[in-house]
Amino acid sequence: MIRKIKYILALLLVLFTLNSSAQNSQVLYFMNLPQRHLLNPALTPTNSVYIGLPVLSGINLNVNNNFFNFSDVFIKGVVADSLVTFLHPDYDPAKFLAKIKDINSIEPEVQVQLFSLGFRAGKDLYIYFDINERVDANVALPGDIFRLALAGNEQFLGSTIDLSSLRGDLMSYTEIGLGFSKNFTSKLRLGIRPKMLLGLADASIENNSLGITVNNDYTHTLNADLMVNFSAPVTVYTSGQNSFDSIKFDDSRFKTGKDILDYILNTKNLGFGVDIGGEYSFSDKFKISAAVTDIGYIKWKRDISNLKAKSTFTFSGVNLLDVYNGTMTFDSLGKEMLDSLKKSFYLTNVSTPFTTTLPIGVTLGGSYNLTKSFSIGLLSYTKFIGKQYKEALTLSANVNFGNAFSTTLAYTAMNNRYDNLGFGMSFRTGWLQFYLLADRIPVTWNKIKIDSSTTIPLPDSWNTVQVRLGMNLCFGNKLKKKNDKPMVIVQ
Numbered sequence: 334m335i336r337k338i339k340y341i342l343a344l345l346l347v348l349f350t351l352n353s354s355a356q357n358s359q360v361l362y363f364m365n366l367p368q369r370h371l372l373n374p375a376l377t378p379t380n381s382v383y384i385g386l387p388v389l390s391g392i393n394l395n396v397n398n399n400f401f402n403f404s405d406v407f408i409k410g411v412v413a414d415s416l417v418t419f420l421h422p423d424y425d426p427a428k429f430l431a432k433i434k435d436i437n438s439i440e441p442e443v444q445v446q447l448f449s450l451g452f453r454a455g456k457d458l459y460i461y462f463d464i465n466e467r468v469d470a471n472v473a474l475p476g477d478i479f480r481l482a483l484a485g486n487e488q489f490l491g492s493t494i495d496l497s498s499l500r501g502d503l504m505s506y507t508e509i510g511l512g513f514s515k516n517f518t519s520k521l522r523l524g525i526r527p528k529m530l531l532g533l534a535d536a537s538i539e540n541n542s543l544g545i546t547v548n549n550d551y552t553h554t555l556n557a558d559l560m561v562n563f564s565a566p567v568t569v570y571t572s573g574q575n576s577f578d579s580i581k582f583d584d585s586r587f588k589t590g591k592d593i594l595d596y597i598l599n600t601k602n603l604g605f606g607v608d609i610g611g612e613y614s615f616s617d618k619f620k621i622s623a624a625v626t627d628i629g630y631i632k633w634k635r636d637i638s639n640l641k642a643k644s645t646f647t648f649s650g651v652n653l654l655d656v657y658n659g660t661m662t663f664d665s666l667g668k669e670m671l672d673s674l675k676k677s678f679y680l681t682n683v684s685t686p687f688t689t690t691l692p693i694g695v696t697l698g699g700s701y702n703l704t705k706s707f708s709i710g711l712l713s714y715t716k717f718i719g720k721q722y723k724e725a726l727t728l729s730a731n732v733n734f735g736n737a738f739s740t741t742l743a744y745t746a747m748n749n750r751y752d753n754l755g756f757g758m759s760f761r762t763g764w765l766q767f768y769l770l771a772d773r774i775p776v777t778w779n780k781i782k783i784d785s786s787t788t789i790p791l792p793d794s795w796n797t798v799q800v801r802l803g804m805n806l807c808f809g810n811k812l813k814k815k816n817d818k819p820m821v822i823v824q
């Protein structure tokens with residue numbers, strides 16, 4: 334049992350020790366794949382018709398944060414009971430705190446393409462239809478939370494810590510998009526992809542103000558105007574005066590396939606969005622493109638629960654230094670912190686609907702064809718989440734032989750890191766097109782010792798992971814002819 338727990342701990346740390354990225358597939362953009370219209374709706378493949386089968390047509394995974402890497406969490410060659418570096422008694426927490434930023438973000442994302450269809454209509458119009466299942470999360474943690482926990486409260490004695498930058502949102506929704514891409518001049522191609530969004534579940538924080546005052550007796554006073562909103566099939570349990578006690582998933586509502594389908598297709602949590610993009614060809618060799626994606630919102634009205642933080646609440650000061658010096662176990666520390674947080678929230682009497690917005694992405698790209706099949710590309714992607722933004726700049730070499738074979742080798746600079754490599758490859762056999770893409774591939778690896786007989790390989794300083802794979806059914810492969818309008822320019 335202990336051994337299983339260690340593997341689970343290692344996996345969790347893998348998921349949360351990946352540096353922040355713009356969460357966009359830089360590799361996909363210049364490849365001749367149908368899925369690239371998800372990044373810019375003006376871009377189209379060379380095949381006349383494509384069909385993406387449920388799940389098989391595409392799975393995309395992103396997991397990242399912006400403040401520490403594997404090398405900050407794992408100690409090379411340590412024994413199993415000291416796997417986590419910042420809790421190891423021989424590790425100086427000041428080294429970990431040096432990595433902490435004023436705002437520290439964690440942003441996992443999963444997208445599964447349930448179905449897709451695209452086809453050429455007329456001379457230069459391309460139409461595509463997609464159904465995607467998406468899970469997006471973003472959490473922003475103020476740096477002083479870590480400083481208070483790891484360095485103790487002595488440095489904050491008699492002062493108030495501003496935590497108004499705390500942010501959190503986890504939402505699951507179905508995205509149904511109908512897109513169009515068309516030439517408007519001989520050089521300019523525009524695309525638009527309106528989307529209907531069906532919200533499945535959401536948990537988000539509305540933070541109007543939040544602060545912790547460290548009193549002279551080392552107790553902490555929470556001053557908050559904070560709301561945690563839920564739209565999910567859960568039951569919130571309370572104790573005395575509606576104080577929050579616990580929350581439990583209501584699995585009784587999903588006993589049959591019909592129950593599950595009714596929940597997924599329900600339109601009470603309805604939202605709308607749009608992607609817009611364009612591509613301009615200066616010549617057969619040189620073109621530029623731009624797109625703005627995920628402009629949209631979801632209005633949450635179903636299964637609403639609102640937890641509101643009390644205006645003031647005083648609780649005992651706790652910090653991880655007690656774990657270091659052995660006066661408290663990590664379990665008891667976690668229980669004490671959780672109990673304090675639970676007492677600071679109460680369930681509102683009236684369920685109030687709320688709205689969440691999608692993180693907006695802005696893409697700028699350019700490519701130059703050195704030969705008919707070989708091009709170099711430069712791509713910038715910026716993602717805006719609240720008041721934060723993330724930037725990634727990618728240089729790539731791309732080979733496209735129609736849609737029979739396509740490959741890309743990419744180098745990305747982002748968030749002050751310059752060791753990110755990406756690779757993508759697709760090939761077509763008959764009607765079937767297979768593809769596998771990976772951004773930010775780890776270059777150096779270490780081994781972590783789990784027990785006396787088991788080690789696991791882990792990247793030394795992995796800063797993010799993004800993997801996309803799938804297959805398409807493709808029919809036809811219309812390449813550009815000399816007198817055609819530039820509906821498609823082969824990379």
